[in-house]
Amino acid sequence: MSPSLVLGGRYRVAELLGRGGTADVHRGLDLRSGHWVALKILHRHLAQDPLVVARFRREARVAAGLGHPSIAAFLDTGYDEVPDDSGNAVRVPFIVMEHVAGWSLRDLLRMGGLSPGKAIQYQVGVLAALEFTHRAGVVHRDIKPANVMIAAEGAVKLVDFGIARGSGDPAATMTHARAFLGTPVYLSPEQARGEIADARSDLYSAGCLLFELLTGRPPFLGDDPVSIAYQHVHEEPPRASAHHRDLTPAVDAVLARALAKAREDRFQSARAFTDALRSAARSLVHHDAGARAGALDHHVPMALATGTHVGRAALCG
Incomplete structure (x- = not known):
């Protein structure tokens, strides 16, 4: 994921924090607030799988309903056009969470x-x-x-x-x-x-x-x-x-x-x-x-x- 990429016109993608089976997590900068966030971005090759996307969206809905000091806070979710390895644009969902240092x-x-x-x-x-x-x-x-x-x-x-x-x-x-x-x-x-x-x-x-x-x-x-x-x-x-x-x-x-x-x-x-x-x-x-x-x-x-x-x-x- 390019470090110059800005998701949703708001979240600048920074370094990779971790990689999982369905998504990567990057540190991100919220350009509106100036705060660091965690960006969970679905893998591009899975973004056209409706079952995987549905599960990812469900995760966002669940996280949005859970506000507690011992649970990482949900901040935002969205989609953006991300280039794949061939340069073609892929519509990829992302979730924005509290970044825990x-x-x-x-x-x-x-x-x-x-x-x-x-x-x-x-x-x-x-x-x-x-x-x-x-x-x-x-x-x-x-x-x-x-x-x-x-x-x-x-x-x-x-x-x-x-x-x-x-x-x-x-x-x-x-x-x-x-x-x-x-x-x-x-x-x-x-x-x-x-x-x-x-x-x-x-x-x-x-x-x-x-x-x-x-x-x-x-x-x-x-x-x-x-x-x-x-x-x-x-x-x-x-x-x-x-x-x-x-x-x-x-x-x-x-x-x-x-x-x-x-x-x-x-x-x-x-x-x-x-x-x-x-x-x-x-x-x-x-x-x-x-x-x-x-x-x-x-x-x-x-x-x-x-x-x-x-x-x-x-x-x-």
Whole structure:
């Protein structure tokens, strides 16, 4: 994408932040406000596929309806004529989001992991976002470290609603046979079976996220997506305390419930998950006290409301 390109007569395209299967994310300059934004631009070769375009437009509609401090803010959407490799103009849709100057949880894990206190603090922010989205009737369906941004001041921002659906939507499972929507490492058992995803499916994925934040590895690993999906359906996860000496049976109990195979055995709301996690956090003794205080606060830290910039590859779909 040319750095001289201006989308919609307003957004100047800057450097590439990340590339996904359906879209690229660039940093962009809003020429009206002078603020940096994140521009999610559908790949040109997909712009004439009506199903892909419909999904992209649905993502914009979902994002536009979700205003919360722990969710990257939707700003605008539109179309523009973009030249392809042959010089022909292609009408390409784009989404404009808040640009978060920071790192994804995937980045932080690759840098060497987190203390239990920081892991819990960030998880509380993710659960705050999910509590809001679920009350709005939206299931994210792709909770994973790459889709959680941490701004420089510590704000948690959930991003990428590219495969989000309304609760109970019969299409909220797989695109076609053996093609999983969502990332297999964080997939709920019901999604692996091709069943309809609901809020408790997101909470299972959030349980996988918490396990990885605390231990440095997901609960299930395998050589291919099918083997990982099989484990989600049939095998019990390991105890997190077996992978980190500072974790306690209380934390193991929270994860065991979050990762229950049957939806009815899991936490039934993000609020219930949060409350149980705060209680379990009190049993931790070897972690940063300041991070624990943030996790135990009954509100998302005020820093969550001040993030101004979505970066890296988090918005790519």
